[in-house]
Amino acid sequence: MAECNVDELLAKAQQDEAEKLRSITVHKELDLEFDVGNLLAIDNNRIETRDFKGQNKEEFLRSLARDNTQLLINEIWKLPTERVEEVIVAKLPEPTTLLPREKRPPKAKPATKWEQFAKLKGIQKKKKTNLVWDENAKEWRRRWGYKRVKDDTKEWLIEVPENADPNEDQFAKRVTAKKERVAKNELNRLRNIARSQKGKVPGVGLTPTAQQSKDDLGRAVTVAKTSTASMGRFQDRLPKEKPAKNMGKKRKFEPLIGDFSNERQKQLELLKVLGNKTPKLDITKAVNKQMREEDREEAAAKYRKGAGKKGRKGNNMSGKGKGKGGKGKGVKGKGGKPGGGGGGGGGGKKRSKAGKH
Amino acid sequence: WIHLDKTRQSKRFLESRAPKLTENVKNAMIMKGGNTSQVVSQTLKNIYSLKKPTALLYKKKNITRPFEDSTSMEFFSKKTDCSLFLFGSHNKKRPNNLIFGRLFDFHVLDMIELGIEKYMSLSDVKGKTCPEGTKPMLVFAGDSFNTDNEYKRLKSLLIDFFRGPTVSAVRLAGLEHVLHFTALDGKIYMRSYRCLLKMSGCRTPRIELEEIGPSLDLVLRRTHLASDDLYKLAHKQPKALKPKKKKNISHDVFGTKFGRVHMQPQDLTKLQTRKMKGLRKRKGEAMADEGKKAKIVNGQS
Numbered sequence: 286m287a288e289c290n291v292d293e294l295l296a297k298a299q300q301d302e303a304e305k306l307r308s309i310t311v312h313k314e315l316d317l318e319f320d321v322g323n324l325l326a327i328d329n330n331r332i333e334t335r336d337f338k339g340q341n342k343e344e345f346l347r348s349l350a351r352d353n354t355q356l357l358i359n360e361i362w363k364l365p366t367e368r369v370e371e372v373i374v375a376k377l378p379e380p381t382t383l384l385p386r387e388k389r390p391p392k393a394k395p396a397t398k399w400e401q402f403a404k405l406k407g408i409q410k411k412k413k414t415n416l417v418w419d420e421n422a423k424e425w426r427r428r429w430g431y432k433r434v435k436d437d438t439k440e441w442l443i444e445v446p447e448n449a450d451p452n453e454d455q456f457a458k459r460v461t462a463k464k465e466r467v468a469k470n471e472l473n474r475l476r477n478i479a480r481s482q483k484g485k486v487p488g489v490g491l492t493p494t495a496q497q498s499k500d501d502l503g504r505a506v507t508v509a510k511t512s513t514a515s516m517g518r519f520q521d522r523l524p525k526e527k528p529a530k531n532m533g534k535k536r537k538f539e540p541l542i543g544d545f546s547n548e549r550q551k552q553l554e555l556l557k558v559l560g561n562k563t564p565k566l567d568i569t570k571a572v573n574k575q576m577r578e579e580d581r582e583e584a585a586a587k588y589r590k591g592a593g594k595k596g597r598k599g600n601n602m603s604g605k606g607k608g609k610g611g612k613g614k615g616v617k618g619k620g621g622k623p624g625g626g627g628g629g630g631g632g633g634k635k636r637s638k639a640g641k642h
Numbered sequence: 643w644i645h646l647d648k649t650r651q652s653k654r655f656l657e658s659r660a661p662k663l664t665e666n667v668k669n670a671m672i673m674k675g676g677n678t679s680q681v682v683s684q685t686l687k688n689i690y691s692l693k694k695p696t697a698l699l700y701k702k703k704n705i706t707r708p709f710e711d712s713t714s715m716e717f718f719s720k721k722t723d724c725s726l727f728l729f730g731s732h733n734k735k736r737p738n739n740l741i742f743g744r745l746f747d748f749h750v751l752d753m754i755e756l757g758i759e760k761y762m763s764l765s766d767v768k769g770k771t772c773p774e775g776t777k778p779m780l781v782f783a784g785d786s787f788n789t790d791n792e793y794k795r796l797k798s799l800l801i802d803f804f805r806g807p808t809v810s811a812v813r814l815a816g817l818e819h820v821l822h823f824t825a826l827d828g829k830i831y832m833r834s835y836r837c838l839l840k841m842s843g844c845r846t847p848r849i850e851l852e853e854i855g856p857s858l859d860l861v862l863r864r865t866h867l868a869s870d871d872l873y874k875l876a877h878k879q880p881k882a883l884k885p886k887k888k889k890n891i892s893h894d895v896f897g898t899k900f901g902r903v904h905m906q907p908q909d910l911t912k913l914q915t916r917k918m919k920g921l922r923k924r925k926g927e928a929m930a931d932e933g934k935k936a937k938i939v940n941g942q943s
Contacts, residue, residue, distance in 0.1 A: 309846050309847075325782075325801060325805070327781075327787065327797075328781065328784070329785050329787075330783070346831060349824065353781045354822075358846065358847065361817065362846040375812055382801060383877055384877075385746055386665060391660070391663065
């Protein structure tokens with residue numbers, strides 16, 4: 286009897302459950318595909334056109350929509366919920382449908398100069414607090430900005446340091462120093478951007494830095510001079526300024542269609558040289574070579590003597606001086622007069638020797 | 643170019659438009675062509691109200707033909723940072739025409755042309771409509787959405803268009819709006835319903851639907867679908883978004899978490915267990931035992 290009761294009770298309980306769920310169960314041949322993250326449901330069941338045409342179209346569509354929506358709501362109600370500000374909220378999972386992006390994925394930015402250095406040294410970024418305790422004002426002040434802790438600009442008294450000029454304006458000095466720092470920062474920022482985009486960065490010397498050497502200034506001047514429409518040919522020069530050497534171009538090529546007679550002569554000479562059985566002797570080159578050999582031998586001899594530091598230093602200097610002197614005199618066009626070349630070479634040699642001592 | 647972000651506001655503006663790991667909601671531009679009918683203009687206005695905060699409605703007519711020349715679309719998308727568009731036009735050859743399109747990297751990805759056969763606008767609806775900006779539930783019915791290539795792309799485009807911002811949680815009482823798309827007999831029926839949650843016996847409510855506008859009967863006309871490799875490129879996700887796999891952790895079918903620990907080979911005789919002094923063998927005994935064993939072995943052999 287008890288068993289019957291239990292069975293009956295179980296059957297009744299099941300029936301009750303079924304009743305309860307009847308209002309929300311929907312029978313479908315194929316289960317729907319759900320993407321709850323996007324609140325999306327896809328029904329792949331075939332729709333019978335007979336049903337569609339038979340009934341009122343709208344009613345059919347509405348009942349179909351109701352069934353599908355019921356199934357989607359059932360899925361959503363299975364999600365974990367929480368209470369946020371008196372409202373019950375269901376936490377959605379990540380959307381599973383693959384949709385195309387709007388733009389390409391971002392490229393990794395190349396590290397700035399500082400970031401590279403910090404990585405190399407292992408320097409970590411330290412998070413700083415926004416407010417700092419100010420002893421003078423006895424309150425919390427900003428680290429930077431309006432009413433900051435250490436504000437240079439508000440000082441009414443600046444002591445003149447011992448080694449400074451008494452007539453110098455210290456306040457103006459502070460202002461200009463600040464401007465320079467700002468400009469330098471801006472320059473570095475732009476340089477970082479240019480480097481990241483592989484743009485052309487103007488070379489050293491052309492952008493102003495604090496200390497510029499004579500070479501940098503010279504280079505800057507020449508670049509500024511040649512950046513006119515006529516390549517600097519009509520720019521005025523200072524009284525003692527020498528015309529600049531050819532700073533950029535290293536080779537000069539003859540124009541393709543230029544002087545025909547010159548070209549013809551050059552080609553004929555070339556053929557002659559190639560056809561020659563005996564090798565051509567370039568006097569200047571020979572002389573220079575000889576001189577260099579002699580210098581080398583002298584230097585080696587001195588070194589072997591074991592002069593010490595002085596000797597080595599002297600050697601270096603002598604080598605340079607002699608080389609310059611000899612070459613400087615030697616460059617007088619190809620194959621100058623043998624006598625002149627020899628005499629020049631000899632004279633040059635003598636002069637440089639005198640210069641050494 | 644560099645000088646654009648001199649102020650913090652402009653910097654924020656540029657950052658919002660720059661390519662990102664997780665992108666913003668896609669904005670849509672809704673525009674009219676050279677000639678439009680009342681049906682088309684009303685439909686455009688209704689769809690604009692459906693997609694309200696993330697859509698732009700252009701008032702003036704634009705005399706372009708997207709299928710022939712997509713440069714003006716690309717120009718507009720660059721100016722307004724919109725990657726979806728809806729272009730409505732009307733002429734004798736293609737009456738009541740709607741072109742849904744999307745762009746990738748400011749170039750046209752897909753364009754699908756649909757013709758409106760029958761429509762009902764928002765203003766014809768008697769009941770109360772859903773508030774602006776509710777995230778709609780999307781339902782697609784009909785097996786052609788899964789089988790036919792063009793329908794598959796159309797489904798993806800419609801999801802992209804109507805889904806709204808991706809949220810982590812949704813208010814259960816706020817699930818009011820349902821957009822239902824049915825593909826049947828070469829036609830696509832779009833219906834929009836308001837969802838009423840009624841009491842049922844258990845926790846999950848019973849759904850009753852109330853029709854609100856707009857409702858459209860659409861016919862698929864021309865399509866301009868992206869090539870397979872461009873489509874693949876558009877779907878490429880940046881590596882940083884992939885969830886990092888934790889090594890030596892696996893999950894069971896039942897959801898049990900298993901871990902793997904790698905050990906060095908252990909000498910079990912040298913294990914430090916509980917010491918019981920009484921049981922410890924003394925030196926002499928141990929040797930005697932060994933000797934006994936050896937004798938026995940010898941004897942047997």
